Amino acid sequence: MSEIIDLKHIAPQVRRDILRMIFTAQSGHPGGALGCADIFTALYFKILKHSPAGFTMNGSGEDLFFLSNGHLSAAWFSVLARSGYFPVKELATFRHIDTRLQGHPSTKEGLPGVRVASGSLGQGLSVAIGAALAKKLNNDNRLVYCLMGDGEQQEGQIWEAAMFAAGKNVDNIIGIIDYNGQQIDGPCNEVMPLGSLKAKWKAFGWIVLEMNGNDMEDIIKTMPKAIEKTGQEKPVVILMQTEMGYGVDFMEGTHEWHGKPPNEEQFKKAIANFEETLGDY
Amino acid sequence: MQNYICKEKKDTRSGFGEGLFELGKTNPEVVALCADLTGSLKMDNFKNHFPGRFFQTGIAEANMMGIAAGLTIGGKIPFAGTFANFATGRVYDQVRQCIAYSEKNVKICASHAGITLGEDGATHQMLEDIGMMKMLPNMTVISPCDFNQTKAATLAVARHKGPVYLRFGRPKVPNFTSEDQKFIIGKADILIEGNDVSVFATGHLVWQALQAAKILNEKGISAEIINIHTIKPLDSQVVINSIKKTGCGVTAEEHQINGGMGESIARLLTGKRPQPLEMIGIKDVFGESGKPGELMDKFGLNAQNVADAARKVITRK
CATH class of the missing domain: 3.40.50.920 (Rossmann fold)
Structure with missing residues (x-):
């Protein structure tokens, strides 16, 4: 229980970081990042077996995380910095000239924690599968995680990857789908109905779990279950219900804040929702 | 004037296949991927001798390029083979983001390039691939001239760290360069x-x-x-x-x-x-x-x- 309290202590700071980074840059994607702040916090401070201080590209003996929906970069960079991959003060450079914290994650500038560029959607799961296959070849029994968006499920490559992982028994991978029901142009089911993602992933041969991605108790309960399901010749995916813009009332439940920075008044209102638990950068 | 003699006619893709097989024997980090064209790419020997290091992706080239990028993260040297059309135009964004921009050590192996693919016609005759690939920062673009040189190039690109586009073809053509040539990337x-x-x-x-x-x-x-x-x-x-x-x-x-x-x-x-x-x-x-x-x-x-x-x-x- 104390672990959950710790995580609940960190998540508001991650949300503060997200808002401050995007407000300062006057560009970025607050909606999805705020919605996923809890899973990012849980992964980087509880679930992943990783070595923030000694980052290596191959991550031998560590769990690997891939962000397929790269526009959630603000949330990812926050937990990478807060967990020790790079100095927290570097968050101030997000989306500015000469930064390692590019608008979408990249490897070119050598930011510790990032292993492949993402931003153009639909590609991360394939890369994660490749990394998982390499782990098997290297007799490395750690896991590979990949976070995707729900709108991203409209990309065909996702289903190429889904077919491969199940067909070739890639059972050391856990996919997480941020199921907030929103995308840039509106609700997913208006833009391009997703149908039953649960039925689709099951039909593709994956073990499917569900959780509430804005409930830390549920995350901490479900993630070990997902880990337990690995190693059974089937890949695992979690449909994670979230609220886009979670924690900021006027950003919740709408696609409006997918890729728009708040103005000063909106920023002040938004940031007031979150306590400065770890100290702002 | 130096005279070059055609002693035999051989396809460049078979030079690739022989080079890949040799790499299989000599470099345990070399892995290979193919999108349902294993026979056409002459990758059968590698596949049959090193099944654990060969990945059949089915007709899903975008996924193949992503998986290849991921394999490099664990230190592997992936050779991803398909026709030039499907290795470039079809997957340009995957190659751009996950391989070139991400500086991944993937070898894109493109067979049946150019007009000499022949009877299959324009859908499969890739004539724009050099342009697309040379425009990508970090990408090395190699186009060997015969069987022996394609084999030598295949061995050379495994030693080179970084993304490579290796272009070769389908028909049997004169094999005239030396069997034991040294292939130096970037040296005409x-x-x-x-x-x-x-x-x-x-x-x-x-x-x-x-x-x-x-x-x-x-x-x-x-x-x-x-x-x-x-x-x-x-x-x-x-x-x-x-x-x-x-x-x-x-x-x-x-x-x-x-x-x-x-x-x-x-x-x-x-x-x-x-x-x-x-x-x-x-x-x-x-x-x-x-x-x-x-x-x-x-x-x-x-x-x-x-x-x-x-x-x-x-x-x-």
Whole structure:
């Protein structure tokens, strides 16, 4: 229980970081990042077996995380910095000239924690599968995680990857789908109905779990279950219900804040929702 | 004039297959992927001898490129093979984001490139791939000329750290370079030295250029024949030195003249040594069905075409 309290202590700071980074840059994607702040916090401070201080590209003996929906970069960079991959003060450079914290994650500038560029959607799961296959070849029994968006499920490559992982028994991978029901142009089911993602992933041969991605108790309960399901010749995916813009009332439940920075008044209102638990950068 | 002899005809894709098989035996980090064209790419030997290091992705090239990028993260050296069409145009964004931009050590192995794919026609005749691949930062672009050179290039790219586009073809063509050649990425080969015109050729057009040198020699014209097996990085020193000597050039490739090897040479010369240049290549049209030789003739890619271009460019000096 104390672990959950710790995580609940960190998540508001991650949300503060997200808002401050995007407000300062006057560009970025607050909606999805705020919605996923809890899973990012849980992964980087509880679930992943990783070595923030000694980052290596191959991550031998560590769990690997891939962000397929790269526009959630603000949330990812926050937990990478807060967990020790790079100095927290570097968050101030997000989306500015000469930064390692590019608008979408990249490897070119050598930011510790990032292993492949993402931003153009639909590609991360394939890369994660490749990394998982390499782990098997290297007799490395750690896991590979990949976070995707729900709108991203409209990309065909996702289903190429889904077919491969199940067909070739890639059972050391856990996919997480941020199921907030929103995308840039509106609700997913208006833009391009997703149908039953649960039925689709099951039909593709994956073990499917569900959780509430804005409930830390549920995350901490479900993630070990997902880990337990690995190693059974089937890949695992979690449909994670979230609220886009979670924690900021006027950003919740709408696609409006997918890729728009708040103005000063909106920023002040938004940031007031979150306590400065770890100290702002 | 040095004479090159066709002792046998062999397909460049088989050179790739032999090189890959040898890598399988010598380098445990080498893995291979294929999207349902294992036989066509001559990857069967690798697949059968090293099944644990071979990944059949089915007809899903985008996924194949992503998986290849992921395998490099665990230290593997993936050779991802498919037709040139499906290795470039179909997956450009995947190659761009996950391989080139992400600086992944993936070897993109593209067979059936160019018009000599033949009867299957324009849908499969990839003539824009050199352009697409050379535009990507970090990408090395290699286009060997025969069986022996394709094998040597395959071995060489495994030693090179970084993304590589390796282009080869389907038909059996003269195998004339030495079996034990050293393939140095980025170093052009001067096959025949000459004084009157420089001919820069790549891939299947290198043999045509050598035949053109004979035609020109009979007319008393001394042509310098240079094999540009590495299109990027271009061997600018060899190109400039040759042009300084001859004062004019011809480029020859089985690719669109828009965006091809010839355009890279033209750009280099424009900046460093402007001289007359003629280009042999596909002139902004799609291909069509036919036998490889018939298509080379119809689209103006044979030895006589190269010789004619050389005589023309000499008059422009």
